[in-house]
C-alpha cells in the first residue's frame with residue numbers, strides 16, 4: 001500500500017510508541033544482529049575498524065526504540081500545516097527534514113498533508129505549480145538542505161514567473177556543533193534561501209516553534225495574495241526533532257487571506273467611458289482567471305461590449321469557441337484597434353510589438369500611433385530586479401493597479417450604465433461582424449488541419465483532432481501542451497474553467513510532465529479526465545515523474561509529442577547557419593534526440609505506467625488512444641508515444 005493513511009488522534013504518538021516497542025524484537029531482527037556484531041567486536045577487545053561498515057551500522061535501524069521523547073517540534077509543525085489546510089507535501093526524502101517527515105507520517109497520519117514521493121525536487125515544485133493552478137490553493141514541498149534546493153530552483157523560477165503559490169520548505173542544520181561531519185556540513189548553509197531569494201516572494205528561517213507557526217501562516221498569506229508566488233521556509237533540523245519544551249505557550253495564529261485588491265473606482269469609471277466610446281476596442285488577457293469566476297466575468301465584459309478578445313491563455317480566461325474569441329487573428333486586431341485594454345499581462349510589450357531575431361534583432365510596433373492603451377493588473381505591484389521576467393517597458397495611457405478578476409464586476413457594471421439603445425445596436429453590429437470572422441477562422445483551422453492528414457510522421461493537427469474525437473464527450477481537462485502546439489485552442493471547445501491551466505511561466509523546459517501530474521492530482525478528486533501533450537525534450541528532464549504518477553495512482557493521459565529533437569533549438573541553429581550561408585547539414589548536432597531513439601512507451605512501462613508506441617501511422621492513433629483512455633478512466637496513468645512531423 002503506497003499511502004498508508006491512519007486516523008489522526010491526539011494520543012497517536014503514545015500509541016505508536018508502545019506498538020513500536022512490542023514489534024521491535026521481531027520486526028527489526030537484522031539490525032539487532034548488526035549491532036550485536038559490533039558489540040561482539042568490542043567484547044573481544046578489538047575496536048571495530050572505522051570505515052563504511054561502522055557508518056552502515058550507525059545508520060541502521062536502532063535495535064530497540066529508545067522512546068526518549070513524547071513530542072517533537074515536527075509534530076507542532078504538522079499541526080500548523082493542518083490549520084493551513086495543506087493537502088500534500090511533495091518531497092524527495094532527506095535527513096535534514098527527517099523530523100518533520102516522521103511527524104507527518106506518524107503524528108499526522110499522512111493526511112493533510114499526505115506525502116507525495118518525488119524522485120527529483122524539480123518534480124515536487126512543478127507538481128505544486130500545476131496543482132495550485134487547477135485547485136486554486138497551494139500544496140507544500142520540502143527539499144534537502146542546499147542540494148535539494150539547488151535541484152528545486154528552476155521549477156521555483158517557473159512558478160515565480162507564472163505567479164503561482166507553492167509553499168516551499170527545506171531542511172537545514174543551523175548550529176555548527178550539531179552537524180555530523182560529512183553530509184550534514186556540505187548540505188547546510190547559513191542562509192539556504194539566498195539561492196532562490198530573487199524568485200520567491202518571501203522567505204524565512206524560523207528559530208523557534210512559535211516563530212515557525214507565525215512564519216508558516218505569513219508565508220501562506222503572502223504566497224496566495226496577488227500577485228501570487230512561491231515562498232520559502234528553511235527549517236532547522238533541531239527545531240523539528242527535539243521535544244516541545246513549552247507546549248502551553250505555543251499558539252497557531254489565524255490565517256486571514258488578503259482580499260485581492262480592486263482597481264480604483266474612479267479609474268475604472270474612466271476606463272468604462274473609454275471602452276464604450278471606442279470604435280474597435282480589443283481586450284487582451286493573460287492571467288486573469290484565478291478562480292472559475294474569472295472566466296464568467298471576462299465573458300460578461302466582452303459580451304457587454306461585443307468586442308474582440310485576444311487570450312494569451314496564461315489561464316482559462318475565455319471560451320475558445322466564443323464568437324468574440326479572436327485570438328488567432330490577434331495581430332491584425334491590435335493593428336486596427338483604437339483602444340486596447342490589457343489585463344494581467346505577463347509581457348504586454350510582446351503582445352503589442354513584433355520582434356524578429358533571425359537576421360538582426362529588430363522590432364516594430366503593431367498598434368497605430370494614437371491607440372489608447374489601458375492596463376489592469378497586479379503585476380506592477382511586486383517586482384524584483386535581477387531576473388528580467390518583467391519584459392520591455394511598454395508605454396500606456398492609463399495603468400490601473402488591481403486584481404483584474406476582482407475589478408471586473410465593478411468595471412462591467414460601469415460599462416453597462418453607459419450603454420444606451422444607440423450604443424447597443426452599434427455594439428451588436430460589431431459583435432455580428434466578429435462572429436462572422438470567427439466562423440471563417442474556425443473553418444480555416446479545420447481546413448488547415450487536413451493538410452498532411454495521412455502523413456507519417458503524424459502531423460500535430462491530426463494528432464489533436466484524433467485526441468479530441470476520443471475525449472470530447474468526457475469531462476476533460478487539458479493541462480499542458482508541447483511548444484507551439486496551438487491546435488487544441490484552434491479546434492477544441494474549451495468552455496469550462498478547468499479545461500486549461502496555462503503554461504510554464506519561465507519557459508524552463510522540464511515543466512510539462514511534472515506540472516501536468518500536479519494538475520492531474522487536483523483533477524483526480526473531481527473525477528476529470530486529465531490529458532497533456534509534452535515534448536520529448538521536456539520528458540527527458542524528469543521522466544521519474546511517471547513513477548510518482550504510478551505510485552500515487554494519479555490518472556493522466558500523457559501524449560509524448562515525439563519529434564526526436566529539441567526542435568525549437570534545431571530551428572534556431574538552422575537559422576544561424578542560414579545567416580552565414582553555411583547550410584544546415586550540421587545542425588542536427590546537439591539538437592536531436594536520436595541514435596539511439598528513445599522508446600518512451602518502454603520507459604513508461606519501466607516506471608509502472610501503461611505505455612503505447614512509438615506510433616508512426618496516424619490510423620493507429622484512434623485505437624491506441626481508446627485503450628489508453630480506458631486505462632486512465634480506470635484510475636491509472638497512461639502514456640502514448642507519437643512520432644511527429646517536426647513542423
Ligand SMILES: Cc1ncc(C[n+]2csc(CCOP(=O)(O)OP(=O)(O)O)c2C)c(N)n1
Pocket residue numbers: 154482483507508509510534535536537538539563565566567568569
Ligand atoms: C531548462 C531549459 N533548458 C533549455 C531550454 C532551451 N529550449 C527551449 S525549447 C527547447 C526544446 C525542447 O524540446 P521539446 O520539449 O522536445 O520541444 P520541441 O522544441 O521539440 O517541440 C529547449 C532545449 C529551455 N528553455 N529550458
Ligand SMILES: [Mg+2]
Pocket residue numbers: 535536537561562563564565566567
Ligand atoms: Mg521535441
